[in-house]
Amino acid sequence: MGIISVTNLKKVYGDVKAVDDISFDVRSGEVFGFLGPNGAGKTSTINMMTGLSRPTGGQIYIDGIDAVKDVKKVQRIIGVIPDENNLYDEMNGFENLCFCASLYGMRKEEREKRAAELLEQFNLTKAANRPFKTYSKGMKRKLTIAAGIIHNPKILFLDEPTTGIDVESAIQIRELILDLKKQGKTIFVTTHYIEEAERICDRIAFIVNGRIVRTGLITELMSDSGKEYKIQLKLDRITKEIGEELENTIKNCSAEIIDDNLCLITSKERLELYPVIELLKNKGISVYEAKEIKSTLEEVFVKITDIKASKLNDKGGVAG
Amino acid sequence: MKSLIAFWNILKKDIRNYYLKPPNISWGIIFPLSWTLMQLIRSQGNIEISALLPGLMSMSVLFGTTSMLAVTITFERKGRSFDRLLLAPINISTLVFAKILGAVLFGIINGFIPVVFAAFFINLSGINWGLLFVAVFLMAVTSALLGLLIAISAKEVFEAQTFSNFFRFPMLFLCGLFIPVDKLPALIKPISFLLPLTYGADILNSTITGNSLFNATFNTFVMLIFSLLLFHLCHRNIKKKWIL
Incomplete structure (x- = not known):
């Protein structure tokens, strides 16, 4: 069993099957990518794994904890970076990070020290005292990621981490994800950028219409198609x-x-x-x-899913 | 201890981000003041301030708490910053307490503003301040929970405001704030007894004017039951509607 184990997971909204009986394992220390077009069920899956949504059926185990029954226990060891920046506009960067740390019960000195460290790491120290609403898109994204890792989680969930931001910030974020991997974190990332998945992921699952159509190591997927x-x-x-x-x-x-x-x-x-x-x-x-x-991951994706790669990128933004 | 740190910081953030903003402070002062003036002008100065005070206090608490909580939570839900609270390892009860406490404090302060004004015109020495505080506190709790209940059902800020008014304005006339409950038509009277504000206003009436429908113990007990019931409803609806 992986550090994340999902079995027969389902989510139904009325007549719509957002997630249709999917199963997968994520191994400890790997970057696992969920690649699919918009509306494929990526965010619905993340929401169920992190406690923002209740599954219609199936099981989720995270680090051996039943995430359906004991989600608050799971939330202690995970960090979630949603697809939209969700910090407080009126508060400055430093205050936002300190507030997020306090939600995990971190004491004042500890959270202030960690917030300063992260601001430094993300090159945001100069903007630390500026309100969040004055940040550029890239800066907002970086601060949102910093807020997601402020409590030093074991497992990270990133939903479309580079969507809608400039190339330079996207590159920095990808480097950061690889740095976090080096630190031993397990990372679950959803993306609709094939190149991004190819660059940062160890293994990938292709998800289309709520179903996983193929899972495997990037090298395996490429050689299958090769x-x-x-x-x-x-x-x-x-x-x-x-x-x-x-x-x-x-x-x-x-x-x-x-x-x-x-x-x-x-x-x-x-x-x-x-x-x-x-x-x-x-x-x-x-x-x-x-x-x-050699076949690219894009060709593999098109071959397996029968979806044109251009359809993946219709959300806008820069793949970098 | 960890929950306490989270609780305190959510409360502190709400007070700083919402309740201490100048428009909200001025709302707390202007609203009761304009209602007092309206009543004075309408009665051409022949009004007994002590008779007006319980109604004004109840109204200040009701309007201060319900609208603030309903609007701020809907605003946070819309901007998705509320998801951050739902994703944190805090149980729903702690979250509800933290969110309503800011509104309760705001409501209590609002409720005492008419008392400060009244102190310039009438002698308030006969008031049982302990009982008055209990009534204001329980009214603030029930109104804040009502605001939260509205916020759970609203998706947009304007919806939250509309829902709030749908509940609040009838309560002004049904809960004995300005028209005594025993003078309401027999058909409407049962509705009054289903609203928590009726019992809070009755305690205020008993301690300020000496007129009341029920004794203070009964009123306090009913208010506590309403608080628990509303808390349970909020808890259940958050799980049902926010964690889809």
């Missing part, structure tokens, strides 16, 4: 006829003419380059470059 081998050739010229001849000569391959100089050969088996180059040489075509093309 049962096709692709070689891109840069040539001095290429024609449709030569492409057809390549397909006829080399077993189980397809040749796609990208432009006058580029050709993509796809095969179910590992391609031997020599016969290809020899054929082209016999046709008087010079080969300048042969490059293996």
Whole structure:
């Protein structure tokens, strides 16, 4: 059993199945990504795991504690960073952090020390005495994350951590997530940015229409889809006829003419380059470059879910 | 101890962020003052201030607590900062106590503003201050819980204000604040007895004017029952409506 264990989790709102019988485990110390388009059920799942919503059915265990029955016990060891910044506009950065720390019973000296440390870590010390409402989007996001980790939680839930913020802040936040991972925290992150998931997650679950369609290590997911081998050739010229001849000569391959100089050969088996180059040489075509093309997570996602990757990013914001 | 730290800091935050804001302080002063003036002008100066005082005090407590709590909580829910409180390891009862205590204190202070004004015009030496305080406290508690109950049902700030007025304005006329309950039409009278403010106002009437429907012990007991009932309703509805 993982540090987070979810079994047959369901959430129904009226006739709508927001989360439809999902099960997954998150291992201690890993960054687990929940990747899916808007409305896939990512936030509903986080809300049930953190106590903001009650499951219609199923079980959630966090660090061995039943999160459905004993959610207040679970809330002591988790930190939650919601998809929207939810600090107090009138209070300044320092006051916001101290207040959030007090909700976990931290004493005055302890919370003030921790708040100052986090402001320093997030490069917000200069803005510490400014009201939260005057912060930029990126600063607000960073302070919201700082508030979520002020009590030094063992497990972190981040809902769309970089949505709607500038590239620089998004990069800083991703670095911070990886830093937290190095500190031994277990991180559950939802995102609709494929590149983000690829950069920060160890394992990923693809969620579509409330159902998990695939879970696995990024490398596993890529190699699953990588049962096709692709070689891109840069040539001095290429024609449709030569492409057809390549397909006829080399077993189980397809040749796609990208432009006058580029050709993509796809095969179910590992391609031997020599016969290809020899054929082209016999046709008087010079080969300048042969490059293996690996599948991206985006291609894997599209293949598994049948959802266009562009649909994932319709919430706006910068993937960075 | 941890719960106590959280409780104290929620209370402190609410007092600083909402109750000590100049518009709210001025509301606490202007509202009872304008009602007193309205009554004085209407009666062309022939009014007994001691007869007016229980009604004014009750009204100040009612309006101060219900609207403040209903509006501030709906505001926090809308801005999602309330989620932060629900995500913290604090039980719902502690959270309810912390949220209503600010409103209760605000209501008590509001309730005593008409007393301060009245002290310039009438002799208040015969008043049982202990009993008066108990009545104001219990009225503030029940009104704050009523405000919380409204906040649980409202999604927008304007909804909270509308719901508050839907309850509050009828209470002005049904709870014996300005029209004695025994002079209300027989059909309406039972509704008065279903409202906690009737019993609070009755204690104030008994200690300020000496006229009352019930004895103070009975009134206090009924107010306590109303407080427990409203607390239970708030607790149940928060779990049902906020943790979906």
